[in-house]
Amino acid sequence: MLRKLLTNGHIRCARRFSSSKAIPELTKDRYNVKRGEYSLLTDGHMAFFMNLLGQNRVINDPSECESYNIDWIKNVRGQSRCILKPRTTEEVSKILEFCNENKLAVCPQGGNTGLVGGSVPVFDEIVISTALMNQIESIDEISGVIVCQAGCILENIDQQIGEKGLMVPLDLGAKGSCHIGGNVSTNAGGLRLLRYGNLHGSVLGVEAVKANGEILDCLSTLKKDNTGYHLKHLFIGSEGSLGVVTKVAIQCPTKPKAINMAFLGVESFDSVLTTFRRCKNELGEILSSFELIDALSLDVVTGHYKMQSPIPQFPFYILIETHGSCNEHDEEKLNRFLESAMGDGVVLDGTATNQPSKMKQLWELRESITQGLLMDGYVFKYDLSIPIKEFYAIVDVMNEKIGKDAVRICGYGHIGDSNIHLNLSFKEYSKEMHNKIEPFVYEYTSSLKGSVSAEHGIGFRKSKYVHYSKSPAAINLMQDIKRMMDPNKILNPYKVLPESS
Known part of the structure; x- marks a missing residue:
């Protein structure tokens, strides 16, 4: 019999930064990464940032920097000693121009809710936080188009435009803390992609700042604009590696x-x-x-x-x-x-x-x-697109391969768009288990003609596995675009693409 109401009982949602108190190893040590040839931060650099933003928007106290250096699932950890909090596109422009001239690596960061290490430093990159860029600039109730700064929290946008009878065409479990700029930069999918599509269709325009500080205004609010190349798509899903998204224009459906x-x-x-x-x-x-x-x-x-x-x-x-x-x-x-x-x-x-x-x-x-899986211990999380008929087979395959060693191997996700979230939890991190799981999980996904990243991006943790989903020619073209737009490679280094030979 169909139950018309839920059984009695209180259900609570426990969304916290992490269930574990442990600080993860430094990324450079766990993953044996070599630092790029970037300048080291000096007092002169800090003086420039202080003069531009003021002392209150430059964080250099080690204890205050810690939360910006660690991802929320506590898998990766950087060593940044400088967190910048601009309020305007012009300030982002001046920061990047200065960093490019001085060859200082930067890491753009929104709500830091990512799962692939894309939003935290690997070494000592300067973090550019969009937390103070949180203004909705316009809401067109007739067309349903909104324009907002990149640091707007997804849930806050949805609440504000909800008063106008609109809704954001994106819903995530992290909506209470993730930033729309980060959502766009990772091409986040979410719970209702089946109905409303992905951000490549919903985002009408972006404003972004290039590595050299040049502001690129592609902030169209038109549903149709076939004037030349669609440059906005360079920034949707590129995870801050080609430019820092500062504003977005989004087509919002009626609530x-x-x-x-x-x-x-x-x-x-x-x-x-x-x-x-x-x-x-x-x-x-x-x-x-x-x-x-x-x-x-x-x-x-x-x-x-x-x-x-x-x-x-x-x-x-x-x-x-x-x-x-x-x-x-x-x-x-x-x-x-x-x-x-x-x-x-x-x-x-x-x-x-x-x-x-x-x-x-x-x-x-x-x-x-x-969030609850983190209470098992250490979790290897995989966000995969797999043809729908084989959607769940990977759970059975991983159970057969390492099930006896794991606390839990489980799968959940979006059947509507063939996106499974595979999770393998252990009492603690083990390099031996890591090597058993990777690259096998990506090889298996590739054998089914799936994608190694469905909606969480590539970030740091998947950059060397892109070849399982993209051809050498495609990877070479992406590297060519990166070299052209960011010749000094200051934008979110060690992320998204494998190192070019």
């Missing part, structure tokens, strides 16, 4: 008047695929999310956080969300779909709701997995 959700239990991955195919056929235009959670992923939040699942235990769970304009119509379609799927025995149990508080509880079950 849905009707939202419905269902949380279902099924026996096998084949049943997940059958349910997805049925969802697309029967829910069509209102389907906004289709998320997979396996049993061990749900166990993370029911075990570590004592959250309560609304249905009994199953090997796989499915979270479905619909967005529409007529609740009576959407609820009827969803109920008809659920009755049919359960009547055929494909879906074994489930709950459906359109109450905001209960929908929030369902999303917290899904969104708390990433």
